[in-house]
Amino acid sequence: xxxxxxxxxxxxxxxxxxxxxxxxxxxxxxxxxxxxxxxxxxxxxxxxxxxxxxxxxxxxxxxxxxxxxxxxxxxxxxxxxxxxxxxxxxxxxxxxxxxxxxxxxxxxxxxxxxxxxxxxxxxxxxxxxxxxxxxxxxxxxxxxxxxxxxxxxxxxxxxxxxxxxxxxxxxxxxxxxxxxxxxxxxxxxxxxxxxxxxxxxxxxxxxxxxxxxxxxxxxxxxxxxxxxxxxxxxxxxxxxxxxxxxxxxxxxxxxxxxxxxxxxxxxxxxxxxxxxxxxxxxxxxxxxxxxxxxxxxxxxxxxxxxxxxxxxxxxxxxxxxxxxxxxxxxxxxxxxxxxxxxxxxxxxxxxxxxxxxxxxxxxxxxxxxxxxxxxxxxxxxxxxxxxxxxxxxxxxxxxxxxxxxxxxxxxxxxxxxxxxxxxxxxxxxxxxxxxxxxxxxxxxxxxxxxxxxxxxxxxxxxxxxxxxxxxxxxxxxx
Amino acid sequence: xxxxxxxxxxxxxxxxxxxxxxxxxxxxxxxxxxxxxxxxxxxxxxxxxxxxxxxxxxxxxxxxxxxxxxxxxxxxxxxxxxxxxxxxxxxxxxxxxxxxxxxxxxxxxxxxxxxxxxxxxxxxxxxxxxxxxxxxxxxxxxxxxxxxxxxxxxxxxxxxxxxxxxxxxxxxxxxxxxxxxxxxxxxxxxxxxxxxxxxxxxxxxxxxxxxxxxxxxxxxxxxxxxxxxxxxxxxxxxxxxxxxxxxxxxxxxxxxxxxxxxxxxxxxxxxxxxxxxxxxxxxxxxxxxxxxxxxxxxxxxxxxxxxxxxxxxxxxxxxxxxxxxxxxxxxxxxxxxxxxxxxxxxxxxxxxxxxxxxxxxxxxxxxxxxxxxxxxxxxxxxxxxxxxxxxxxxxxxxxxxxxxxxxxxxxxxxxxxxxxxxxxxxxxxxxxxxxxxxxxxxxxxxxxxxxxxxxxxxxxxxxxxxxxxxxxxxxxxxxxxxxxxxxxx
Numbered sequence: 001x002x003x004x005x006x007x008x009x010x011x012x013x014x015x016x017x018x019x020x021x022x023x024x025x026x027x028x029x030x031x032x033x034x035x036x037x038x039x040x041x042x043x044x045x046x047x048x049x050x051x052x053x054x055x056x057x058x059x060x061x062x063x064x065x066x067x068x069x070x071x072x073x074x075x076x077x078x079x080x081x082x083x084x085x086x087x088x089x090x091x092x093x094x095x096x097x098x099x100x101x102x103x104x105x106x107x108x109x110x111x112x113x114x115x116x117x118x119x120x121x122x123x124x125x126x127x128x129x130x131x132x133x134x135x136x137x138x139x140x141x142x143x144x145x146x147x148x149x150x151x152x153x154x155x156x157x158x159x160x161x162x163x164x165x166x167x168x169x170x171x172x173x174x175x176x177x178x179x180x181x182x183x184x185x186x187x188x189x190x191x192x193x194x195x196x197x198x199x200x201x202x203x204x205x206x207x208x209x210x211x212x213x214x215x216x217x218x219x220x221x222x223x224x225x226x227x228x229x230x231x232x233x234x235x236x237x238x239x240x241x242x243x244x245x246x247x248x249x250x251x252x253x254x255x256x257x258x259x260x261x262x263x264x265x266x267x268x269x270x271x272x273x274x275x276x277x278x279x280x281x282x283x284x285x286x287x288x289x290x291x292x293x294x295x296x297x298x299x300x301x302x303x304x305x306x307x308x309x310x311x312x313x314x315x316x317x318x319x320x321x322x323x324x325x326x327x328x329x330x331x332x333x334x335x336x337x338x339x340x341x342x343x344x345x346x347x348x349x350x351x352x353x354x355x356x357x358x359x360x361x362x363x364x365x366x367x368x369x370x371x372x373x374x375x376x377x378x379x380x381x382x383x384x385x386x387x388x389x390x391x392x393x394x395x396x397x398x399x400x401x402x403x404x405x406x407x408x409x410x411x412x413x414x415x416x417x418x419x420x421x422x423x424x425x426x427x428x429x430x431x432x433x434x435x436x437x438x439x440x441x442x443x444x445x446x447x448x449x450x451x452x453x454x455x456x457x458x459x460x461x462x463x464x465x466x467x468x469x470x471x472x473x474x475x476x477x478x
Numbered sequence: 479x480x481x482x483x484x485x486x487x488x489x490x491x492x493x494x495x496x497x498x499x500x501x502x503x504x505x506x507x508x509x510x511x512x513x514x515x516x517x518x519x520x521x522x523x524x525x526x527x528x529x530x531x532x533x534x535x536x537x538x539x540x541x542x543x544x545x546x547x548x549x550x551x552x553x554x555x556x557x558x559x560x561x562x563x564x565x566x567x568x569x570x571x572x573x574x575x576x577x578x579x580x581x582x583x584x585x586x587x588x589x590x591x592x593x594x595x596x597x598x599x600x601x602x603x604x605x606x607x608x609x610x611x612x613x614x615x616x617x618x619x620x621x622x623x624x625x626x627x628x629x630x631x632x633x634x635x636x637x638x639x640x641x642x643x644x645x646x647x648x649x650x651x652x653x654x655x656x657x658x659x660x661x662x663x664x665x666x667x668x669x670x671x672x673x674x675x676x677x678x679x680x681x682x683x684x685x686x687x688x689x690x691x692x693x694x695x696x697x698x699x700x701x702x703x704x705x706x707x708x709x710x711x712x713x714x715x716x717x718x719x720x721x722x723x724x725x726x727x728x729x730x731x732x733x734x735x736x737x738x739x740x741x742x743x744x745x746x747x748x749x750x751x752x753x754x755x756x757x758x759x760x761x762x763x764x765x766x767x768x769x770x771x772x773x774x775x776x777x778x779x780x781x782x783x784x785x786x787x788x789x790x791x792x793x794x795x796x797x798x799x800x801x802x803x804x805x806x807x808x809x810x811x812x813x814x815x816x817x818x819x820x821x822x823x824x825x826x827x828x829x830x831x832x833x834x835x836x837x838x839x840x841x842x843x844x845x846x847x848x849x850x851x852x853x854x855x856x857x858x859x860x861x862x863x864x865x866x867x868x869x870x871x872x873x874x875x876x877x878x879x880x881x882x883x884x885x886x887x888x889x890x891x892x893x894x895x896x897x898x899x900x901x902x903x904x905x906x907x908x909x910x911x912x913x914x915x916x917x918x919x920x921x922x923x924x925x926x927x928x929x930x931x932x933x934x935x936x937x938x939x940x941x942x943x944x945x946x947x948x949x950x951x952x953x954x955x956x957x958x959x960x961x962x963x964x965x966x967x
Contacts, residue, residue: 040576040577043802044797044802045557045575045576045797045803046557046563046565046570046573046575046678046679046797046798046803047556047557047563047575047579047675047676047677047678047679048675048676049674049675049710049711049712049713050712051709051710051711051712052712079793081792081793081796081840083796083799083817085799085801085813088797088801088802089796089797090793090795090796090797090799091793091796141813143801270841270842272792272793272837272840272841272842272845273840274789274793274840274845274849277681277682277683277713277790278679278682278712279712279713280712280713
């Protein structure tokens, strides 16, 4: 039986967050009425000409610097020719032989804490196409050109990934970089960040690549993972049945979780790339690159390393937080307002808070519990006013808008019982009420100890200090 | 009135000898009286009268410039807001442009009165105007002959005195060759001197708009208003526009004129050669230094051009797909049928031929052998010129190998047709400016000479042409059928 190894490369399309389009002055805002944000240039009217938006160039350079790539001193726009109703000019302005960004690299951290370098072949600037709408009009296809001309960078990786998990780690890292740089909103539902995956299989240990398929237009991390996993299994199936993988483009069906053939290599377009005579080569002076480098914001891995040294976080925790710029900023604001251990803050942010956000489909920036409110809650845990368990109740009340931690603790009387005599009364009562269990414990059944703790906590309405209860029980039973 | 120069017309308007409306009506009448030439695709009588009245108002308020109130025609390749812009094609027969080309806007601001849109070879592809969906234009000197192309409508209209000024575009000779065939003056500026925005693209790296008029002096006025930087065209030069009319009177003494061997070889009609010899002799008489030069890669210009121009056009014309504007076939079965039939029906034979050649040249496996090779040749041709301009100020030769040929004479043989642009095409490949000036007649048909200059020397070219026109009257010749009072006027 052959052991198979997957070889995966990703092409990620990132919409750049410029105000106007890459070659026209029309707005790039999402969600306007169809065809209201397409000017003469975007419509490809006879006689119109493209003019490059320098903001898009600046953003591409920022990205290139963040992935430690070479910024081309001279790059060239080329026409990619094909007919499609949502491609107004009959060609897409892209870059072909001379892209603006080349030879970058990115480190991902695998589950076993091993660092792996993923090579990035190139990132080039191009314009997005419009959208074809097939559903709403019977017997017709409608075309919305609002998206046509939105600037994109297409980030092409080397075939360096070996599993869907690695691909997702890489993709998430690219996502986090563009969010940190502020060059894309990274919104996957709106198509601002989407991905094509190239997948092939080879017997483990071999150098030569197998025949690959390309899965088009994956617009969520989950879909990428599922599509790649499906494709890996499908290709193994084909190969183990003695068949051959056909080089083709495939589509992922989110409904069935399967990929299906879209077109084979034979049907593939000859795009007839050639330099666009309407645009001059993009010449980038070193001064400009230096100026952009000087203004680069803190990047995810820089933030992670700072969080780990400044707050004493473990590598994994720091990276989890730093994956999202907003999450890391939330953490830092929380940490500033509490004396509690930073680890406690991380646990709450990546635990309770993240779960609640997911549940309500909210972004961290929309959280009803602000960083100051969370810090207030952590302070009460830290000073022993409430137990961790009660804190979860308080958190839920804060989430539904009942106020800050202190006012909720006060109004509900949730303050932890730490008074020894009060606790002793509770403990005595429990022991008295359960003579049979006391008998069992004394005859060596240690497990019953937990039962007593539980009973005391229950009697106190969860407010008893668990450590003190433990100590008292040991004393009384011992 | 139709024989007056732009400066004479401006002076007449200024002095109140006639109004722009009178001038406009005069030329509108001539335009209508000479419809047999088929020079116009769209006549614009009503808007022209309104524009003329506005111009008269400006003149009255002394807010006018040298072109205010002067009638003009636009080649139907320039988009004009609210006006049909067909580019000589069935594909755009139904297309009303929703915006103005920069050239159109500039000339409107200058106060010109637009009488109409002129006929042309479909999408500017042709050298005879026989490729127009709206039928061929007749040469005003002999209606059995072609006016040249692709700006044949503009050239014929100016030659027939239907309009004093016309715009044209030149991708491989499309201003200069029809100017020569019709006996008028036409200038192709340096690539990037005039904005291409709103000018329907044929071959983007070669296309350039320019003026057609009776004289170099008139061309200077028109170029002045057309030229200049435009932020909407990335290939437009950000260079100041000199005052062209101010340099026309400089003496030619000491200017060095190169005569390329390659422009006087086989294929050149002996009569045209003799006419050139007289023009060269005149230049020597003005104190110019005439010397032979070599442009060794000239013979490669036509093949290189027909790869580059067709490659670019195959892509530029993809937007005519029947989806958003232009011709759409009846009852398409599916998307592929819609593309195939809309384009098959909308484009004419020559356009289809060039789209196919260009598509082939850009295809995988052929790109290096054709497109890249043609670009290499293009650089060689540019180098030929830059070497020549190290020692000469101008390069002089015939605009075309022969006078206007007969309608139908070359339609069955595209390669012979392509050869009629042999002297003009390399100028586009190098992006240089050049002017065609009438310099003789043969068998009742005009002959033109072409003067090529280095980059941005439009002023010097017009200076030479103007001096020549002060000494000669070839540019004053009017086709017999178009004189005042003839042919139903």
